[in-house]
Amino acid sequence: MPYAKTPDDVSLYYEEAGQGTPIIFVHEFGGDHRSWEPQMRHFARRHRVITYGARGYPPSDVPKDVNAYSQMKAVEDIVAVLDHLKIERAHVVGLSMGGFATLHLGLRAPERALSLTVAGAGYGAEKAFEDYFRDVSNEVAAQFEKQGAKEFAKIYSLGASRVQFQNKDPRxxxxxxxxxxxxxxxxxxxxxxxxxxxxxxxxxxxAEIAKVKVPTLVVVGDEDDHCLQPGIFLKKTMPACGLAVLPKTGHTLNLEEPEQFNRLVGEFVAQVEAGAWGPRDPRAMPSQIMKTD
Structure with missing residues (x-):
């Protein structure tokens, strides 16, 4: 099985397919490397595509010390996989937890990204829910320990932004x-x-996000309530950012609406590679309603 080594000696399992400009997919908390299968099959037709398991997700290593896990280490893990595969720059596509890692890669190592697709990223960002999110995250962790993943998955998979997926595509x-x-x-x-x-x-x-010049696509579902406002914030803050909102859609974007997601990302990547995805035209002033002179 193929593995990449991180600077702190964690082995990360990865899979790759296809040829062409590389795209690396970074999964969410509730998923793993398998969650990107619809994208791996679609984009491998024209690109070299990579998916990997984050630390803590077998067959990647599972460090026992909680201090081996952090937002910065998630960024370093993307870089470790790219380094192992001798890829200097790639289009980086992340969902939720992976979307945060993708955005933070843009902050910490923008030279490694051809573009950033930040999908379903926003949980814990809203200041009004910051303390609640931290508390409920710790409670979720406790339930995984208490019940085990097999049992607690029955509860976690029916969250308010997951039932849309169940309703559309039960299988x-x-x-x-x-x-x-x-x-x-x-x-x-x-x-x-x-x-x-x-x-x-x-x-x-x-202030840091406003300096990220990497072409960026933000994607959110309109029923993924705690990602909507953060998505608009990113659109307004990042210089070269586009925002796509999928109707009647929850959190598991790439699996819930694979055709729409693939089409959006494919068009975005094509525009970036054509040099046609630039920063917002300065004439498009947010303060202006109608031009009079």
């Missing part, structure tokens, strides 16, 4: 829920405590 949702139940309980608990509960609010990083 797809069941596959997601089954795979969630196969996760390592310690890895899930440590990820929730070390990454989710400790990451900074996006709003606290506004």
């Amino acid at each position: 797809g949702w069941q596959e997601f829920a089954t795979q969630l139940g196969q996760h390592d309980s310690v890895g899930s608990a440590n990820t929730m405590r070390g990454v989710q509960a400790r990451r900074p609010s996006l709003y606290d990083l506004e």
